[in-house]
Amino acid sequence: MLIFERSEAGRFNSAQRIAGQESQALRLEGIPQAMRRKNSLQLPEVSELQSVRHYTQLSQKNFSIDTHFYPLGSCTMKYNPRGCNTLAMLPGFLGRHPAGSEQLGQGVMASLYDLQEILCEVTGMKATSLSPAAGAQGEFAGVAMIRAYHDARGDETRNEILVPDAAHGTNPASAVMCGYAVKEIPTNSEGDVDLDALRKVVGPQTAGIMLTNPSTLGVFERKIEEIASILHQAGGLLYYDGANLNAILGKTRPGDMGFDVIHINVHKTFSTPHGGGGPGAGPVVANERLAPYLPIPMVGEEKIGGETIYRWLGEEDCPQSIGRLSAWSGNVGVLLRAYIYARMLGTEGMERVANYSVLNANYLMKRLQKAGFTLAIPQRRATHEFIVTLKREAKELGVSAMDFAKRLLDYGHHAPTTYFPLLVPECLLIEPTETEDRETLDAFVEAMVTILGEAENSPDQVKGAPWTLPVRRLDDVRAARELDLNWYQRD
Amino acid sequence: MLIFERSEAGRFNSAQRIAGQESQALRLEGIPQAMRRKNSLQLPEVSELQSVRHYTQLSQKNFSIDTHFYPLGSCTMKYNPRGCNTLAMLPGFLGRHPAGSEQLGQGVMASLYDLQEILCEVTGMKATSLSPAAGAQGEFAGVAMIRAYHDARGDETRNEILVPDAAHGTNPASAVMCGYAVKEIPTNSEGDVDLDALRKVVGPQTAGIMLTNPSTLGVFERKIEEIASILHQAGGLLYYDGANLNAILGKTRPGDMGFDVIHINVHKTFSTPHGGGGPGAGPVVANERLAPYLPIPMVGEEKIGGETIYRWLGEEDCPQSIGRLSAWSGNVGVLLRAYIYARMLGTEGMERVANYSVLNANYLMKRLQKAGFTLAIPQRRATHEFIVTLKREAKELGVSAMDFAKRLLDYGHHAPTTYFPLLVPECLLIEPTETEDRETLDAFVEAMVTILGEAENSPDQVKGAPWTLPVRRLDDVRAARELDLNWYQRD
Amino acid sequence: MPFIPHTEVETQSMLASIGVEHIDSLFEEIPPSLRASPVDHPLDGLSEMEVGQLMRERATADDHTLCFAGGGAYQHHIPAAVWELATRGEYYSAYTPYQAEASQGTLQLLYEYQSMMSSLMGMEVSNTSLYDGASALAEAVLMAVRSNRKAKSKRILMPVTVHPIYRKVVSTLVRHQDIDLVELEYNSATGTIDPDSLQLSEEDPGYAALVIPLPGYFGTLEAVHKLTDWAHEHGMLVIATVNPVAMATLTPPGEWGEKGVDIACGEGQPLGIPLSSGGPYFGFLCCRQSLVRQLPGRLIGRTRDLEDREGFALTLQAREQHIRRSKATSNICTNQGLMVTAATIFMSLMGARGLEQMSQGSHLNTEKLAQRITAIEGVKQTFKVPFFHELVVTLPQSASGVLEQLAAEQIVGGIALQSHYPELENGLLICATELRTDAEIDHFATVLERVLC
Amino acid sequence: MPFIPHTEVETQSMLASIGVEHIDSLFEEIPPSLRASPVDHPLDGLSEMEVGQLMRERATADDHTLCFAGGGAYQHHIPAAVWELATRGEYYSAYTPYQAEASQGTLQLLYEYQSMMSSLMGMEVSNTSLYDGASALAEAVLMAVRSNRKAKSKRILMPVTVHPIYRKVVSTLVRHQDIDLVELEYNSATGTIDPDSLQLSEEDPGYAALVIPLPGYFGTLEAVHKLTDWAHEHGMLVIATVNPVAMATLTPPGEWGEKGVDIACGEGQPLGIPLSSGGPYFGFLCCRQSLVRQLPGRLIGRTRDLEDREGFALTLQAREQHIRRSKATSNICTNQGLMVTAATIFMSLMGARGLEQMSQGSHLNTEKLAQRITAIEGVKQTFKVPFFHELVVTLPQSASGVLEQLAAEQIVGGIALQSHYPELENGLLICATELRTDAEIDHFATVLERVLC
Numbered sequence A, B: 001m002l003i004f005e006r007s008e009a010g011r012f013n014s015a016q017r018i019a020g021q022e023s024q025a026l027r028l029e030g031i032p033q034a035m036r037r038k039n040s041l042q043l044p045e046v047s048e049l050q051s052v053r054h055y056t057q058l059s060q061k062n063f064s065i066d067t068h069f070y071p072l073g074s075c076t077m078k079y080n081p082r083g084c085n086t087l088a089m090l091p092g093f094l095g096r097h098p099a100g101s102e103q104l105g106q107g108v109m110a111s112l113y114d115l116q117e118i119l120c121e122v123t124g125m126k127a128t129s130l131s132p133a134a135g136a137q138g139e140f141a142g143v144a145m146i147r148a149y150h151d152a153r154g155d156e157t158r159n160e161i162l163v164p165d166a167a168h169g170t171n172p173a174s175a176v177m178c179g180y181a182v183k184e185i186p187t188n189s190e191g192d193v194d195l196d197a198l199r200k201v202v203g204p205q206t207a208g209i210m211l212t213n214p215s216t217l218g219v220f221e222r223k224i225e226e227i228a229s230i231l232h233q234a235g236g237l238l239y240y241d242g243a244n245l246n247a248i249l250g251k252t253r254p255g256d257m258g259f260d261v262i263h264i265n266v267h268k269t270f271s272t273p274h275g276g277g278g279p280g281a282g283p284v285v286a287n288e289r290l291a292p293y294l295p296i297p298m299v300g301e302e303k304i305g306g307e308t309i310y311r312w313l314g315e316e317d318c319p320q321s322i323g324r325l326s327a328w329s330g331n332v333g334v335l336l337r338a339y340i341y342a343r344m345l346g347t348e349g350m351e352r353v354a355n356y357s358v359l360n361a362n363y364l365m366k367r368l369q370k371a372g373f374t375l376a377i378p379q380r381r382a383t384h385e386f387i388v389t390l391k392r393e394a395k396e397l398g399v400s401a402m403d404f405a406k407r408l409l410d411y412g413h414h415a416p417t418t419y420f421p422l423l424v425p426e427c428l429l430i431e432p433t434e435t436e437d438r439e440t441l442d443a444f445v446e447a448m449v450t451i452l453g454e455a456e457n458s459p460d461q462v463k464g465a466p467w468t469l470p471v472r473r474l475d476d477v478r479a480a481r482e483l484d485l486n487w488y489q490r491d
Numbered sequence C, D: 001m002p003f004i005p006h007t008e009v010e011t012q013s014m015l016a017s018i019g020v021e022h023i024d025s026l027f028e029e030i031p032p033s034l035r036a037s038p039v040d041h042p043l044d045g046l047s048e049m050e051v052g053q054l055m056r057e058r059a060t061a062d063d064h065t066l067c068f069a070g071g072g073a074y075q076h077h078i079p080a081a082v083w084e085l086a087t088r089g090e091y092y093s094a095y096t097p098y099q100a101e102a103s104q105g106t107l108q109l110l111y112e113y114q115s116m117m118s119s120l121m122g123m124e125v126s127n128t129s130l131y132d133g134a135s136a137l138a139e140a141v142l143m144a145v146r147s148n149r150k151a152k153s154k155r156i157l158m159p160v161t162v163h164p165i166y167r168k169v170v171s172t173l174v175r176h177q178d179i180d181l182v183e184l185e186y187n188s189a190t191g192t193i194d195p196d197s198l199q200l201s202e203e204d205p206g207y208a209a210l211v212i213p214l215p216g217y218f219g220t221l222e223a224v225h226k227l228t229d230w231a232h233e234h235g236m237l238v239i240a241t242v243n244p245v246a247m248a249t250l251t252p253p254g255e256w257g258e259k260g261v262d263i264a265c266g267e268g269q270p271l272g273i274p275l276s277s278g279g280p281y282f283g284f285l286c287c288r289q290s291l292v293r294q295l296p297g298r299l300i301g302r303t304r305d306l307e308d309r310e311g312f313a314l315t316l317q318a319r320e321q322h323i324r325r326s327k328a329t330s331n332i333c334t335n336q337g338l339m340v341t342a343a344t345i346f347m348s349l350m351g352a353r354g355l356e357q358m359s360q361g362s363h364l365n366t367e368k369l370a371q372r373i374t375a376i377e378g379v380k381q382t383f384k385v386p387f388f389h390e391l392v393v394t395l396p397q398s399a400s401g402v403l404e405q406l407a408a409e410q411i412v413g414g415i416a417l418q419s420h421y422p423e424l425e426n427g428l429l430i431c432a433t434e435l436r437t438d439a440e441i442d443h444f445a446t447v448l449e450r451v452l453c
Ligand SMILES: Cc1ncc(COP(=O)(O)O)c(C=O)c1O
Pocket: A074, A075, A134, A135, A136, A137, A168, A170, A171, A212, A216, A241, A243, A244, A265, A280, A282, D332, D333, D334
């Protein structure tokens, strides 16, 4: 039932009335008639209990980390510590106006400054800007910085960005937003970038390459140093898509691999909540070469007397910056959560994240392999995630990766990522994360095995899934064909 | 699955470690060996995610106001405003130590003082003590005050408390805790106290009477003035059980009816949450006669200069008080919620509570009656609640009130109170409260009608209910016979 | 109309269904003489925004104090998840789980609580809460008197080292049951009961029970083993009143002496409940399995459903007022359920190890505090004996005066003892939980030093 | 190990299943040359208790300020239920609803959001958020250029009364698409765009779109009807960038001029999102139905399941990067979902009437503020025209210096205009939402008066 269907004309949740407005006749003489709203505003008219009950009940229809195992590959759905939420929502943080004087923001600015430093350290880079609101905006910023670098050198022939075929869709999309043509690089059967192919396309037109490492195939790109030198020799730069940073935290650093700029999805590696879609934050971190181009604002530190004073760095401080990405300084509330999380981990904790996320992935991979599932790249060590391909099952049993995914829901597990990366057919990209316990991984294996049995013996059980959720399988085609996006505009 | 079954020896949620203790060798020289714990403490060893997921999933197994209609008679399960929770949990309120100086508690004390005043006003009484932790403790306090009053007058022959047979179990139990014998008074077929019977038992041994008005039969005791004069003439006093105050807020006042002392369940009428069992608060409010005996502490007000200063009133201020009921000053956090709620209602809002709770009850009663259900007292107006008796259905169809109750759960409604008051066979005591909308009441009627149909056509459908909840009907007898109260002591 | 969903149209149509014209007609059974007249001080209803402005101002007035007081209420670390979960509507806005099938969340949680609390106390059975530590002790006394049929006496031996307000509350609550609370003095050198001084002559009518606190009100460690055995030898039941966080370090009541105590109770607040000016907290009450039918309060049993699945339900309800009425074990109905919900989540998050660290951290910090404070000229440790996480110091001047001066600097400096223990004229009870940092202890000492000179 | 559940025993047995001895062996594919060396500044991990102590201290440092600043971020009343519900784990810790059947909560809520936001804007379609108001404007510009195939031009007419930082952000984000942002000056008397001054000569290459702010950055009301019609007459699309709370009172973009605007966007923060130092907020973006295939960001469609029940799912995904990659309408993936969750609950709790009251209350309070502030000697209203809930005043001295002095008294006194509008040397942009009481306005004025003399 929609909130609109609970609405009744004339109902008003008057606890939320605005003081004084109820009794006062509206005194809007200050606003010309022509400027006033004519068609009266339509919103649901519900009581407070109706709203609370509606949105409480609705929430229960979601799977989430707090309720279910959520091995969504590439998304790093690990536990979002409640402490990070409570502390980031302290009234002192929530109440601060972004235009308020620096005097009145030293608490939050100190935290942001510290976070900048931590991110530099963990990536082996020089400087951080926290302002991108998500990974994709970080990608835009990073590629724009690459462009600014070439432009600053007068190197204006470079109009191409290289992207492996395994890359996330945001990579090519971001490159295009920066005005680049995108050239895809194939991946070899080992899951590494095809170096010969790479050598062939690199040239004076190459602005740079965008890579994830570990790649979205769940393997570590072993030839990364060679790739870096191929690019750098040709005058191109390297962009690191930090979506998979969880796998290598404290183990190896993008800066040491030869990357020039990276973004970090703090809503993955630094465990800020994904909130059913966002917000995230996508800090960009650059080496010496690209640091001058980082987006503003950043937080700077000054020692005055014995005291440390934090201040915003803007255009005057960073004249070569690519500029501003948002009205203020990014998703500060999210960054505070990431900072709190980073402080709780400490240096050792970061390495433990990598250790155990990789342990869980390899354990799960091994068990699924033993149970008869086909791995996309069986000869390689998994990183924090790995790929099962159900090509055989799809062909022989007519049960697709999507069917498996939906049936997993019936068994109380969120489905892994399906059909990504695009180059592996019928694939499930599985990322358990380090915060899941072994019992849970075992239960997932058991569910997968059960479904495989069902696929063999009663495939309709799988193809018709899910059976036990609030709805059965939904008609996506109808959703797109008979567009219904707005209740007030419905026929 | 129990939290203990998720436990794994050696697991530790180290985010909750205590600073410094991890690395420091334990330095417990200060504590003699003989006093140290020998058998090591057993608690579940789970990760933070395991705990969060476990208790989130568990919560979803509850019905609650926030998720379901909850017409539990006598319990006034109305909307618990979220604003009351958020404001009562402001850090300034949560952090205050109860022994802290009055200087450091003027904010909370002002609120408690104001609440005392509001409760006096709404009940027509003289003075309030907020210290009882729930209704039953308020009853104890009130009856103890009656006893203190008689004792103070040297009137020591009075050893009986009268209680109508419709009374809540806490009434007789509280009287006994105050050292009184309990004498039951019958109710007549109209739902009123049988005055003749009352007159017969009242005498010099009568310390007082405990009454709810409206009574637990959901009707207003019309002869209350007569009852009061019978009691008062015999030297007895009147105790008002405020559990049903919601029905008469702003309409009529216990003080005007002739009551000497009352308790208020703020977790009913003042909408503080019941929390799956508590906490509540049961302020006692007394007239002139009994005010000196109120439990301590209370909050007093002093004007010093232009300023108002609040201070605790204790033994010195209230030498005749029955004393203290708890270590500090009662359930302050609950009282703050009640205060915030009272302020949001204001005087008019209180009367509206009575108006609409009574409107909803009468509407629901009328609709159920029209649908063929038998009312316990059809000739009377309902107050905020009313009783349906399923005696006929039980006899003719073999479907009991409990069966109806369980089947209602399948239809998404919490069951009304069953088998209370004791004198009505196979009864459902139904209290919709004022915060429910008409659609919800209509849906409840529809469910009742459907169940009645089922009872006639497929009674096993009803007798076997619930069918759709996390468990089917539970074996209470086994629970009591094969006692299993402690997982660590299970066989 | 705050929180009332009815539109005017709906109200009219509902009245029409009922067959009356005005809402007022629904109140026709109230005699006209009783209709409320307008109140003397009508209050305007405030919107949430307005009441928010008011309450934020008031909360701010009480904020930002530094706490060194204990005396039954302790400022411990509380993991954030505790209250984020406990205030979920499904827990927060449910009633007592009378309909078991629709309350498995609360019921299972309470069963888990019973298990954890029993384990912490080393006891067999726990109820699911009483109002607070003080009323729990009163209920324990009533329970002991009911249970100890052998002892003809209704006298209770009550050491003066039991929390002084608890003793008053017990007196208020058991006064009408012909129970005698006999005080037992402490040794003025040790601040504890001296077990060797206990004598029971032949003609002594005896006692139904002995109460033993741990720690005692002065923070000290009573000789619990000797006292327990002595009481048992003399036909008494033993009631422990203990601090639950201390029990992670100290011997729990179930292990005192030869046989352990019979009843253990106390204040649950240290287990995840905010100070909150004294409440809501919760009282816990545990006992031997053999006494379970005398236990007051709700109990949850594990059982099975029609399909033999595990489930949980209220049990042994025949002890309770809603069934047994005037013969119930207590009048308690509403208890402190949500606090127990928080405490259960708290214990699961801390685990045994975390709770031990909290316990020991409080002890060690109080040792630091003792050292730092007694280094101030004129300040002495009153009882030179082991303490847990509180101790008494004697100041060179009246403690209550000093506390007011500390309050002016936003410090809650402890609890003055004089009003309850006139012999401890300048006595101050102080405490430092695991939360107090070295810097805070130092700040307190520095300010105290200044105030004292 | 914070947040990692593995015991040593489990770790060993898992390694054994994998067939390696040490966790380190799992990283053997990382070339040794790349193994991280110890970091320069190792950080100790803090417990939740310790990090709590740190963050509480920092939050307190920023607390208790009195806010009269707007400029795109407004301190409005937020019903408590909004965040108590939005932070429920089921919303808070879910991912983008790729698995529709397991995400009906989020999906239905987002569909409701689309409907409410469309209604508020008077538009047909809304997406489910972009990062913030500034990037939403940039996406609107890109969308307009893609959509307006008739206009050969990639030029955008951008009034200077559009938020100055938004203009910078648009420039950063669209710079690489050969788009020209052509500035349109305001009338120095009115602070608004003068529609009569607009001229387009024959040989003018034209524009793809005109951007119209409401209110303008100076708080003033642009001639939205005339401007919209003029732009449409000249083959441009119209992009509105508006304040959503103002739209409860002012004509919404869908009703501007003859045909309404084509694209409406803005900052969603005023709808239930705390100030929070500037984020997370959310950008909204609405358009005509006919442009929906050019819309960036997630869209939710209502559809049916196998049993013909209503359900909700992501739709028109072919616009998005995960399907269309380099040809997508935008690179956006993660958006600001939880903020939209809050805004949806906010709108349902306030209703149209509550939102109107908030809107008008802000307007009326700003009128009071204007009166009180301009009564101070030397302070003048800069543009003597109608305003909504912000206005510019000219101070007798530099605004930024004054702001620092106000800050010392915990007052955020507005926004100094000089850096973005050098011609408004001593200009200060001030705002009073419905939350500001008369006493607060008076306090502000009193302190300002003191500072100015
Ligand atoms: C590999 C990869 N790159 C980039 C992104 C985009 O990041 P965001 O969603 O934060 O914009 C994602 C997130 O889904 C990703 O998995």
